Amino acid sequence: MENFFTRYKNPLALMAVLFIQVVALATQVKRPEGAKPGSTGSGTRLIRVWTVTAFTPVEKMFVSTGHFFRHGWHNYADLRGARQQNKELQDEVARLQMEQVRLRQDADQARRLQVLLDFKENFISKTVAAQVIAFSGTEQSRLITIDKGSRDGLKPDMAVITPDGIVGKVKDVFRLSSQVLLINDHDSGAGVILENSRLQGIVKGTPLGELQINEIMSDEKVEPGEHVITSGGDRIYPKGYSVGTVIASTPDHENDPFLVIKIKPAADLNRLEEVLVITEMADNSHSASAGPEPMRAADILSQRLPSVPKLDPNAPKTPGGTKTGVPAPKASPTGGVQPGIPTPKTSPTRAIANKAATAGGGQNPVHWNPPVTAPGTTAPGSTSSRAGTGGKTQPGSAQKTATPSGAAGASVTPTPPKPRATPTKPKVPAAAPGSNEPGAPSPTPASTPEPTPGANQPATQQRSPR
Amino acid sequence: MNSSVSLTSREEIEVHRFSWPVSIGIPLLAIFLQVFLNQSLMKVLDLPLLVTIFFAVARRRPIPGMITGALIGTLQDAWTGHPIGLFGIAKTIVGYLGSSLGVKVDVDNPGSRFLMTFAFVLIHRFVYMAISLQLVGGSEAWIWSHTLLSALVNGLAAVVLFAALDRFKLRN
Incomplete structure (x- = not known):
């Protein structure tokens, strides 16, 4: 027996070492549910923690030294052409400032519409800039190590981006560093939307380090060059961030009814130096609620539409069914709101939403500011009830009522743009003569006899007696 | 010659020794360079494997x-997103085979070094793939062109690197 061990000492030692490693490997692969292999906390291999922790200071030092010399060159020696570049940049700034105004208007409009639609979307509220200090060093794993860790607030599954596009997600977090799984690793995945066709799918990495979408049916048309953005559905990457560009779309022969869509990553994943880790996402509903409170679409429309006199329950009915003095039902510009007739609550919402949809989100002609409704304010679902005295208009609500902003809005709304009431105005007058405030009862006698066709007709009716 | 000598029953072979700083520092330097340098060459060049061999x-x-x-393989595993042990097992086998081979053939000749490294890269890749596919359930793809290119590059690099590392062998 002793001879056996002596004679086969080396193979036995090899088998023992391999056995230990295989067992160690098996414990990582078959882990209990809830403890991902390689996750932080108890799930992280100690050897991984030790190795990364030991190497991180050295790599940081090397990276810092390299940056010192590189920045030194750029800052002091490579300033030729700075004057010309400065002039170009100033022109660029001027152009961007003009563009910013337009974009700000679009963004404001989008936020207002999102409030109206109770649309929830996450925005990036806090990021941490990090430097890439190491790579996996092998093609089998596409992983980078960054110089920020749990001390800087990083946690697993946080999204990592660059200004060009998404990079990956945080996988393991150590105290001073973290490992980031790139989106082109074959273990990665992200929910995406094709920007033009709005097709949704999951982009995954391949063993070759390419990006692919596989779950799109082959009867869909996907053109090369189409941009791919994040869908936000994976709850890791914020919606709307660039993922890449379609470079090829071919039928998947192994998975017949589907396409293989190859994506060129927007971020240069092979030359990463600085990245941003998204450490906080804010729900835009919070930011929206910080402003005016959401108001029902019916109320908004009732303020935008011409005032309708209070219905007199004792008034005789016309043959057409409408009460005397109330304009006959007309097709309103919003496509269904008829003055004097209780309107379904959903129709105004749909009308505005449809306008938003048809406008493509960029040139929406409906411009309005969501008004403030104080708690307890009745939000009637009809224009008639709103126009009546029963509506409790709170002080200050008059100056915050929806007002068209911009020529486009004015072109669609039935009433001309109204000047905002002064902030000191405590309350909407009950019946201010000449006032066009929608919340106030119309000064016009409720006996305007002949409604004329046309979207602006009710407003005309109000003004004509004056 | 330049190392301690041990005798076997068949032939006289040289068993080289290295100082502790070299034994520890060279593998660590190889791992460091492997993960620090983000060059295309490093995607096919496996410095830790060369040092192991x-x-x-x-x-x-x-x-x-x-x-x-x-040890080298396990440390290298720490930088990947894979379960730790894939490179460890593969390099364990390569280390064992390399030292067994060194007893039998002349491994100081540049030609034999190239061929030996070429073969070990293929073995390393094969073992890695087998473990990844069979034990871990990975989705690795065996690409002949890439594997052969990697073996070729590593073989050529081994000729240069081994000649440089020969200087660290201790002389008696």
Whole structure:
């Protein structure tokens, strides 16, 4: 027996070492549910923690030294052409400032519409800039190590981006560093939307380090060059961030009814130096609620539409069914709101939403500011009830009522743009003569006899007696 | 010559030794460079594997050779997103085979070094793939062109690197 061990000492030692490693490997692969292999906390291999922790200071030092010399060159020696570049940049700034105004208007409009639609979307509220200090060093794993860790607030599954596009997600977090799984690793995945066709799918990495979408049916048309953005559905990457560009779309022969869509990553994943880790996402509903409170679409429309006199329950009915003095039902510009007739609550919402949809989100002609409704304010679902005295208009609500902003809005709304009431105005007058405030009862006698066709007709009716 | 000498029943072979700083520093430097340099060459060049082969062949003792491979591979695993042990097992086997081979053939000749490294890269890749596919359930793809290119590059690099590392062999 002793001879056996002596004679086969080396193979036995090899088998023992391999056995230990295989067992160690098996414990990582078959882990209990809830403890991902390689996750932080108890799930992280100690050897991984030790190795990364030991190497991180050295790599940081090397990276810092390299940056010192590189920045030194750029800052002091490579300033030729700075004057010309400065002039170009100033022109660029001027152009961007003009563009910013337009974009700000679009963004404001989008936020207002999102409030109206109770649309929830996450925005990036806090990021941490990090430097890439190491790579996996092998093609089998596409992983980078960054110089920020749990001390800087990083946690697993946080999204990592660059200004060009998404990079990956945080996988393991150590105290001073973290490992980031790139989106082109074959273990990665992200929910995406094709920007033009709005097709949704999951982009995954391949063993070759390419990006692919596989779950799109082959009867869909996907053109090369189409941009791919994040869908936000994976709850890791914020919606709307660039993922890449379609470079090829071919039928998947192994998975017949589907396409293989190859994506060129927007971020240069092979030359990463600085990245941003998204450490906080804010729900835009919070930011929206910080402003005016959401108001029902019916109320908004009732303020935008011409005032309708209070219905007199004792008034005789016309043959057409409408009460005397109330304009006959007309097709309103919003496509269904008829003055004097209780309107379904959903129709105004749909009308505005449809306008938003048809406008493509960029040139929406409906411009309005969501008004403030104080708690307890009745939000009637009809224009008639709103126009009546029963509506409790709170002080200050008059100056915050929806007002068209911009020529486009004015072109669609039935009433001309109204000047905002002064902030000191405590309350909407009950019946201010000449006032066009929608919340106030119309000064016009409720006996305007002949409604004329046309979207602006009710407003005309109000003004004509004056 | 330039190392301690041990005798076997068949032939006289050289068993080289290295100082502790070299035994520890060179593998760590190889791992550091592997993960620090983000060049395309590093995607096919496997410095830790070359160092494993060099130490295993030079020491000509299977147990130290495979332990060296196991340690280097495990440290290299720490930088990947894979379960730890894939490179460890692959390099353990390479270390063992390298030290066993060093007993039998002349491994100081540049030609034999190239061929030996070429073969070990293929073995390393094969073992890695087998473990990844069978034990871990990975989705690795065996790409012949890439594997052969990697073997070729590593073989050529080994000729240069081994010649440089020969300087660290201790002389008696």
